[in-house]
């Protein structure tokens with residue numbers, strides 16, 4: 334499989350995905366610091382996502398008629414149930430993103446199952462259905478994780494980095510129906526623009542990137558993916574992309590990408606279903 338033949342004559346596919354981590358990532362980071370529980374300012378960096386940024390992002394998605402995928406840790410759904418309900422009510426896909434944004438690679442099989450079930454139960458209670466989409470927090474998973482996800486009925490994951498097309502995940506030497514839709518660091522707003530003084534994010538405290546350059550990076554990645562007929566999966570974080578200044582980057586991408594009639598702008602679930610049927 335080299336060239337994908339996208340449906341309806343589309344030349345490429347584009348997914349807008351948002352990891353609604355909220356304060357979970359900062360909480361996990363603080364835990365490793367002396368007196369970490371006292372550092373509440375960094376938590377508020379994350380809280381900006383559900384508290385303020387989601388509304389701005391939902392407005393933009395509606396303006397351009399785009400259905401997106403939001404990956405949400407169970408703990409964020411417990412803390413901000415109304416926000417997660419609003420995302421689902423607007424027709425967007427809500428995917429599983431761990432419970433407290435755990436690194437699956439550090440967890441036993443039993444612990445991973447507990448995390449998977451706990452968040453699925455929260456989604457079922459809150460939204461009336463379990464997630465079919467999964468993104469591993471921080472992207473890392475243990476050798477057993479794909480099998481667990483497959484066994485627990487997930488349709489696809491968007492966690493890995495090693496391709497720019499969807500593929501069937503190989504489990505125990507067999508290509509399965511569990512689809513991976515990879516994303517990339519260069520499509521991640523966190524890498525481009527996230528910043529905090531203490532704890533240092535990024536470690537070494539580089540400056541915040543120039544917004545014009547970030548927008549240009551993202552557009553170049555899109556243009557390349559489109560030229561080669563691939564699937565681009567932007568990985569944004571409301572707490573990063575949803576500020577009053579940065580939302581213009583999202584606006585620029587949405588405006589340009591949705592104006593191309595030969596791009597399939599859709600959710601991961603639609604890409605996964607189509608891929609499973611055709612490849």
Ligand SMILES: [Zn+2]
Nearest residue numbers: 352354470471
């Ligand atoms: Zn995350």
